[in-house]
Amino acid sequence: MQFLAPERGGLFIDCTVGLGGHSQAMLEASPETRVIGIDRDAAALGSARERLAHFGERFRAVHTDFRELERILRELEEDQPTGIMADLGVSSLQFDSPTRGFSFRFDAPLDMRMNPDGDEESAADLLLRVPEEELAAIIFEYGEERNSRRIAKWIVESREQGKPIKTTKELADLVARAAGKRKNWHIHPATRTFQALRIAVNRELEDLGQFVTTAVDLLQPDGRFVVISFHSLEDRIMKQELRRLAGYCQCAFRGRPELCTCGARHVVEILTKRPVVADEIEIDVNPRARSAKLRACRKL
Secondary structure, X not given: OOOOOHHHOEXXXXXXXXXXXXXXXXXXXXXXXXXXXXXXXXXXXXXXXXXXHHHHHHEEEEEOOHHHHHHXXXXXXXXXXXXXXXXXXXXXXXXXXXXXXXXXXXXXXXXXXOOOOOOOOXXXXXXXXXOHHHXXXXXXXXXXXXXXXXXXXXXXXXXXXXXXXXXXXHHHHHHHHHHOOOOOXXXXXXXXXXXXXXXXXXXXXXXXXXXXXXXXHHOXXXXXXXXXXXXXXHHHHHHHHHHHHEOOOOOOOOOOHHHOOOOOOXXXXXXXXXXXXXXXXXXXHOHHHHHOEEEEEEEO
């Protein structure tokens, strides 16, 4: 809220409304503040609508992907928001669901879709379709899992033997066997594989850079853009895009702007020289905040 400054009033976009906590804080900051809440999870959006119903027409909910932001504003006949925020990744509602397949804490169908009513394939469908080499690349790139080739090999062998992976427990057990026993496991051996498949199923990194550019271009002058990421790949994209929009050339011809090919332009002021992270008190209250990194900018 410090970076968004919703007390100024105006239109704010919550690109990942979830259960509506951020939207509520924005709406409570000023009676002149309006919020459009976007989410592709219909269950989360329904909860947000119920939670924020007493704000009346000051809150509007939209069931779609936040990367459709420009189209959404055009259809709602809105322009130049005062602030835009996105809280990336899986929500607590999804992660804690015993039926959605995001976590191996529950034995459930291996789904992992943020929008289970959409056209996207489930994680189980992905494991049934993707070739071994491509699957290994997904697990390595999105999960940073060093045993990615071995895990992918075991998954493919299992399906070729007529035993396709269909549940979270089946996948977690297979990955644990493929990874082998290691002393002093700090995290479950399947954690990185589950993360990788979730990112792939929901295309979480797809067009993220373009989303940042679109969001900044839509903002009014002095508008704020704030993003919270939980994965190093997400944060890297955010950092690079914000630096590019702050005028830092990232191409091979640095120092020779007439030859720049990266599209750097000075349209924002970065408000967070380093990402803001949770302190020990917040982590004690909410352990999932440990991985969160917040970055923010102001449009010039």
